[in-house]
Amino acid sequence: MKSQTPQAVILFSSTAHALMAEKIAKTQGFPCKLIPVPRHLSSDCGVCLRFNAEDRDALEAALRNRIDWTEICLLSSS
Amino acid sequence: MNKNIVYFDNAATSWPKPQVVYLTADRYSRSIGGSPGRSGHRLSIEAGRIILEAREKLASLFGISDPFRIAFTKNATEALNIAISGFLSSGEHCVTTSMEHNSVMRPLRAMEKKGIELTVVPCSSGGELNPLDIKKAIKKNTRMVICSHASNVTGTIMPVEEIGRFTRECGVVFCVDAAQTAGAVSIDVEEMGIDLLAFTGHKSLFGLQGTGGLYIRKGLETEITPLLRGGTGSRSEFEEHPDFMPDRFESGTPNTPGLAGLEAGVSFIMEKGINRIRKKEIELTRYFIEKLRAFTFVEIYGLQEAEKQIPVFSFNIKGVSPSEAALFFDEEYGIMSRPGLHCAPAAHRTIGAFPRGTIRFSLGYFNDTAELDRACAAISDLAGRRRVS
Ligand SMILES: Cc1ncc(COP(=O)(O)O)c(C=O)c1O
Numbered sequence: 001m002k003s004q005t006p007q008a009v010i011l012f013s014s015t016a017h018a019l020m021a022e023k024i025a026k027t028q029g030f031p032c033k034l035i036p037v038p039r040h041l042s043s044d045c046g047v048c049l050r051f052n053a054e055d056r057d058a059l060e061a062a063l064r065n066r067i068d069w070t071e072i073c074l075l076s077s078s
Numbered sequence: 079m080n081k082n083i084v085y086f087d088n089a090a091t092s093w094p095k096p097q098v099v100y101l102t103a104d105r106y107s108r109s110i111g112g113s114p115g116r117s118g119h120r121l122s123i124e125a126g127r128i129i130l131e132a133r134e135k136l137a138s139l140f141g142i143s144d145p146f147r148i149a150f151t152k153n154a155t156e157a158l159n160i161a162i163s164g165f166l167s168s169g170e171h172c173v174t175t176s177m178e179h180n181s182v183m184r185p186l187r188a189m190e191k192k193g194i195e196l197t198v199v200p201c202s203s204g205g206e207l208n209p210l211d212i213k214k215a216i217k218k219n220t221r222m223v224i225c226s227h228a229s230n231v232t233g234t235i236m237p238v239e240e241i242g243r244f245t246r247e248c249g250v251v252f253c254v255d256a257a258q259t260a261g262a263v264s265i266d267v268e269e270m271g272i273d274l275l276a277f278t279g280h281k282s283l284f285g286l287q288g289t290g291g292l293y294i295r296k297g298l299e300t301e302i303t304p305l306l307r308g309g310t311g312s313r314s315e316f317e318e319h320p321d322f323m324p325d326r327f328e329s330g331t332p333n334t335p336g337l338a339g340l341e342a343g344v345s346f347i348m349e350k351g352i353n354r355i356r357k358k359e360i361e362l363t364r365y366f367i368e369k370l371r372a373f374t375f376v377e378i379y380g381l382q383e384a385e386k387q388i389p390v391f392s393f394n395i396k397g398v399s400p401s402e403a404a405l406f407f408d409e410e411y412g413i414m415s416r417p418g419l420h421c422a423p424a425a426h427r428t429i430g431a432f433p434r435g436t437i438r439f440s441l442g443y444f445n446d447t448a449e450l451d452r453a454c455a456a457i458s459d460l461a462g463r464r465r466v467s
Contacts, residue, residue, distance in 0.1 A: 014325050015115030015311045016146060019123070019130045036118030046311050047118045047126075 006053040007075045011037060013068070015046045021067045022049055028062050030055050041073050050075070084413040084449045088281065089230050089258060089390050089420075089440030095284045095339070096346040103286055103339035114334050116311040125334050132341035133324070136283075139344055139352070140275060141266030142293055149327035150291045150337060154257040155181040156305070157276035157292035160327060161253045162186055162224070164302040165274075168193030170221040175207050175236070176200045176428045177229045180421045182255055186224070195219070201428050204381040205234035213244050222251045227259040231425040231438070232380030233363075233390030235263065242271025251298065257281060261344070262359060262388055262442075264352050267293055274298070282442065284347065285340025288333040299323050306330065355443050363389045365447050366439075369454045375461045379429045379436060389441035392420075392431065395457065397464050400437045407437075411456040415439050 012018040018034060025032045032051040041048075051059055053074055063069065085093050106128060112119065115126030129150070137145035151157045162185040166172055174186060176198050190196045197215045201207045212223055223245050228235045238254055245252040253274035256265060261282030267275055272293070279289030294302065300321060307319040308329035320326055347355065363384040370378055370393060379392040395403055400417035407413035418435040419426050426432040439453065 013320065013322060014146075015126060016130065016133075016324055019115060019126045020145070023127075023130065034118070034123050042315065046314070047115060047123065 007050055008053040008056060008072055009035070009038070009041065009048040009050050009075060010059075010063075010072050011042060011048045011070045012046075013070050017067050017069070018047050018049055021063055021069070024062060024066060025049065025051065025059060030059055030062070032059075038075070082412045084411070084445075084452055086439040086441060086445070086449075086453065087414045087416050088442035088445075089438065090416055091280045091287060092282060092284055092442050094444060095286070095343060098342045098346060099284055099286070099339045102342035103335045106338035107335045110338075113331055114311075116309075116331075128338050128341060129332065129334065132337045132344070135341055135344040135348065136277075136291065139265070139348065140260075140277075140293060141268050143268075144296070146323045147296060148291050148293050149324040150289065150332055151327070152288050152333065153280070153290040154255060154276045154278035155290075157278075157290055158182055158224075158253075158255060159185050160292055160302060160305050161274045161276060162189060162222075164305060165251070166194045166221060169195075169219065171195040171197065171217055171219045173197045173199060173212055173215045173220060173223045175212075175225045177205050177207065177231070177234065177236075177425045178224075178226055178422065179230055179255065179257065179425075180423070181257070182224055182226065183422075183424055198424070201234075203379075203429055205229050205232035205379070205425065205429055206381060206386075207234075207236050209237040209240035209244075212241050216244075216248055216250055220248075220250050222253055224253040224255070226255040226257070227265070228263065228388045228390075229380075229422070229425055230258050230390060230440075231392050231420050231422050231436070232429060233258075233387035233440075234381055235259070235386055235388065238270050238272070245273075246271040258388060258390070261347050261352070261355075263356060267295070279336065279340040279343070283340060284343030286333070286336040289336040289340045292327065294323065294327075299326055302327075304329070350443075358443060359389045359441065360384045362441050362445060362447065362450065363387060363391075366391060366441075366450045366453075369450065370457075373454075373457060373461070376457065379431060389445075391439045391441075392429070392436035393439075394431070394434070394436055395461055395464070398460060400435045403437045403460060406460050407453075407456050410459070411452060413453055413456055 112121030112125040133145040260277035273295040275293035279285030310325040404417035
């Protein structure tokens with residue numbers, strides 16, 4: 001991977017929620033991207049939102065009360 | 079667009095649509111085309127974004143604070159079937175009106191066979207509903223009141239605010255069939271006390287056919303059984319169908335090109351302003367009612383009050399059957415109208431036009447007074463020919 005910045009993903013129960021979360025995050029200037037859910041996290045065929053792990057608290061605050069998520073996981077940097 | 083055509087069948091489906099609707103649907107199909115949100119690649123995500131955009135626009139149009147309270151369906155009929163068959167069970171009572179479309183009446187009659195109790199509140203011969211009659215019909219086991227926002231036969235607007243006020247007071251669920259009004263008359267689900275709002279995309283919202291939706295008030299979704307279960311692109315590891323909005327009611331690949339077009343249609347409405355659209359339609363209504371009233375050989379149904387109706391007109395010409403008239407208007411004047419019962423036999427009984435039916439002209443934002451003049455010329459021509467023959 002090109003970036004050395006530690007990354008994390010937020011998982012949602014619905015792709016509709018993931019898309020809304022991406023929209024909120026982008027409007028607030030968080031670098032992020034919707035990616036297929038990594039197989040080791042869930043066998044769900046949907047998407048999750050990848051973001052810089054250092055933004056975790058700020059992003060959670062931005063999404064709280066607007067979007068429900070199921071979990072947040074750090075991605076290993078390998 | 080064919081300049082020789084006068085399209086007066088907007089209550090069936092609106093035509094033409096704003097140019098941007100065609101362009102957006104075409105652009106989606108050619109350059110995006112992915113399965114919305116299912117696959118994680120950029121085209122799939124872009125398709126998902128378009129649907130989110132459509133959901134947000136509609137939510138804002140209807141005063142819905144959480145866009146996920148809207149589930150997309152293929153039309154109002156599907157939304158109404160979810161709201162009726164998925165919600166009512168044996169022993170429960172439901173109140174409706176005598177002006178309803180078959181998309182409300184038929185699912186209700188089917189549920190009646192399964193043991194629900196149904197009260198059909200009569201409306202006046204002008205299609206007007208006294209909201210107090212609904213109130214009087216509510217009893218201990220009443221679970222739902224369901225009515226159209228405006229009749230597709232006479233255009234009469236129903237007193238939904240009043241009904242919403244007392245259904246809320248007695249804790250009865252209020253479902254509104256907004257097939258004829260969404261996009262043409264302003265709707266606010268909170269202010270109107272609406273718990274379930276069924277709408278269709280292809281009429282006054284200017285979307286394409288095969289689009290519609292159901293708004294479900296927060297918390298009510300768990301009390302409604304979905305009609306369909308299947309793939310949603312979410313929680314694929316589970317074989318049980320999701321219980322949350324909107325996935326619970328959105329199984330299978332949606333009509334994404336249609337929803338892309340619908341999003342463009344709703345944007346068009348918001349740019350014009352729904353009040354401006356309504357104002358223009360009231361003016362057209364006033365103009366046509368006045369002209370139509372001058373014909374002694376025409377019988378007009380409905381209230382004939384522009385402010386109390388949408389631009390839908392049912393009438394009959396003495397000595398001419400509705401189907402003959404419609405054929406004449408089409409062949410001789412290029413006017414597209416609809417004869418018959420308009421999928422609403424109960425409404426025709428109410429206004430005294432059953433089983434004969436009526437001729438229906440239904441106008442939209444893109445019609446103008448010159449077209450109404452042509453229609454009036456056609457009506458007097460037809461009546462004149464009838465008199466001499
Ligand atoms: C009052 C009313 N309800 C429901 C419907 C059904 O709409 P759709 O055919 O889009 O399902 C219509 C129109 O056909 C209608 O006029």
